[in-house]
Amino acid sequence: MAAQPGQVGYSIIDAKSIDAFMPSVFPPVVDDSLEGLAGQLGLDPGTVTQTVGAFNAACRVGTFDHTVHDDCHTEGLSPPKSHWARPIDTPPFYGYSLRPGITFTYLGVRVDETARILMADGAPAENLYAAGEIMAGNVLGKGYLAGIGMTIGSVFGDLAGRSAAEVAHG
Numbered sequence: 001m002a003a004q005p006g007q008v009g010y011s012i013i014d015a016k017s018i019d020a021f022m023p024s025v026f027p028p029v030v031d032d033s034l035e036g037l038a039g040q041l042g043l044d045p046g047t048v049t050q051t052v053g054a055f056n057a058a059c060r061v062g063t064f065d066h067t068v069h070d071d072c073h074t075e076g077l078s079p080p081k082s083h084w085a086r087p088i089d090t091p092p093f094y095g096y097s098l099r100p101g102i103t104f105t106y107l108g109v110r111v112d113e114t115a116r117i118l119m120a121d122g123a124p125a126e127n128l129y130a131a132g133e134i135m136a137g138n139v140l141g142k143g144y145l146a147g148i149g150m151t152i153g154s155v156f157g158d159l160a161g162r163s164a165a166e167v168a169h170g
């Protein structure tokens, strides 16, 4: 998706599949026809129907089961859809415009246990503290658990605030 113009991609879902995944916070664009959906998304209807038609023709539908890696796949598409491939053919059609984002950088400044920033020589700064995303790399090397961004911000925010207040009050 990052390689697309403007780094925007579009996800199109039909009525068969809309309840097969966790609903988005944001409602999709809905239309009874692919052409109408394309128009609402600001896309060329002919290009969308051609793209969806090519996807549908590439589908090799076996026994659909979205709870396992089923045998529904595409042939001749790049990249292939390895599982859960079904023609997008049952109205109404739903569309989302999507763009990539960065949830965590895993980088930032180093801190000690009081949230004091560790300088380049490894020594703690006297009066410089960090909390939240800027120091989350101290906790997260890779991957994450749900809610850990907020947790890191709250825990280290509390620490940093207390530590800074102590310094300020001498």
Ligand SMILES: Cc1cc2nc3c(=O)[nH]c(=O)nc-3n(C[C@H](O)[C@H](O)[C@H](O)COP(=O)(O)OP(=O)(O)OC[C@H]3O[C@@H](n4cnc5c(N)ncnc54)[C@H](O)[C@@H]3O)c2cc1C
Pocket: 101, 102, 103, 104, 131, 132, 133, 134, 136, 146, 147, 148, 149, 150, 151, 153
């Ligand atoms: C798509 C996405 C989904 C996420 N989902 C979750 C989730 O479900 N649960 C969870 O716990 N965490 C989640 N996170 C992570 C979480 O949102 C972040 O870790 C958290 O918001 C970081 O908070 P922060 O205050 O440290 O930094 P930020 O929220 O990035 O705040 C930094 C602020 O500093 C401002 N700023 C930057 N430079 C300057 C400057 N020079 N002068 C003045 N202001 C400046 C910025 O504009 C920004 O407002 C998600 C993150 C993303 C991107």
